[in-house]
Amino acid sequence: xxxxxxxxxxxxxxxxSGYELxxxxxxxxxYFWTATHQQIYRVLKRMESDGWIDVRDVPQQGRPGxxxxxxxxxxxxxxxxxxxxxxxxxxxxxxxxxxIRGAAFDDPAALIREVERYRQVHADxxxxxxxGEARDFTGPRAAQDAAAGPPDAGRELQHVVLRGGxxxxxxxxxxxxxxxATLRRLGPEH
Numbered sequence: 001x002x003x004x005x006x007x008x009x010x011x012x013x014x015x016x017s018g019y020e021l022x023x024x025x026x027x028x029x030x031y032f033w034t035a036t037h038q039q040i041y042r043v044l045k046r047m048e049s050d051g052w053i054d055v056r057d058v059p060q061q062g063r064p065g066x067x068x069x070x071x072x073x074x075x076x077x078x079x080x081x082x083x084x085x086x087x088x089x090x091x092x093x094x095x096x097x098x099x100i101r102g103a104a105f106d107d108p109a110a111l112i113r114e115v116e117r118y119r120q121v122h123a124d125x126x127x128x129x130x131x132g133e134a135r136d137f138t139g140p141r142a143a144q145d146a147a148a149g150p151p152d153a154g155r156e157l158q159h160v161v162l163r164g165g166x167x168x169x170x171x172x173x174x175x176x177x178x179x180x181a182t183l184r185r186l187g188p189e190h
Contacts, residue, residue, distance in 0.1 A: 002042050004052070006033045008079045013154060015070035018044055028132075032165070044069060052078055083090055100179060108186040115183065119176040126169035133162055141173065 010024050011015075021044070022037040035043075044090030047053045047168045071079075096118055103111045137159045 003033070003035050003039060004047060005079060005082050007043060007047065008052070008075050008126065011069055011071045012076075012079070013158075015068055015099065017058075017066045017068055019066070021069065032161070050074070102184075103183070108183045112180065112183050115179050117175060119173065119180070122172045122176065123170050126166065126173065129162060129166045129169060133159070133166065137162070174179070 006029055007021065008024075010021055016024070018037075018041050019084055025033075025035050025040060044053065048055055048069075050137050051072055053069045054072045055067050055069055057065050058068045099114070100113060127153070137155070
């Protein structure tokens with residue numbers, strides 16, 4: 001996947017300015033596809049010149065105007081073409097896994113603090129995902145949306161991606177608990 005595809009999906013979900021798009025990457029899309037603000041602006045400029053996105057100037061009261069981006073027909077066609085292409089499973093580069101294996105040649109217990117820190121990052125991310133799910137998909141808003149009519153495909157697909165993130169974080173926490181138990185069992189006398 002290229003950053004262009006992530007941007008097209010985000011803009012199809014909701015048109016917005018470069019700043020708004022960068023914030024979406026910081027808040028949600030960035031958990032499975034990262035991009036710096038500079039990359040986003042650079043790619044937006046290229047996508048505009050390629051005709052994939054439309055730009056309109058939006059005046060703002062008391063502030064300078066902003067550019068709002070939306071997906072043009074060639075951008076929809078490019079996304080559709082990309083959606084039809086097969087993808088290979090991602091290769092995983094996992095520094096912590098290499099450190100864990102390397103601990104066999106040092107003091108395994110010395111790695112405990114780093115694994116605990118790493119575990120906390122994933123616990124925080126899981127809490128963030130669960131809060132977002134409660135806010136957007138399982139709380140009162142979801143009940144209102146369900147009562148309003150047939151399911152919205154965009155929301156359903158956003159939710160299934162979020163559920164995948166939740167499952168991944170839970171699996172990672174289970175694995176890290178196993179790693180910690182193993183490191184503690186091996187202890188400094190190993």
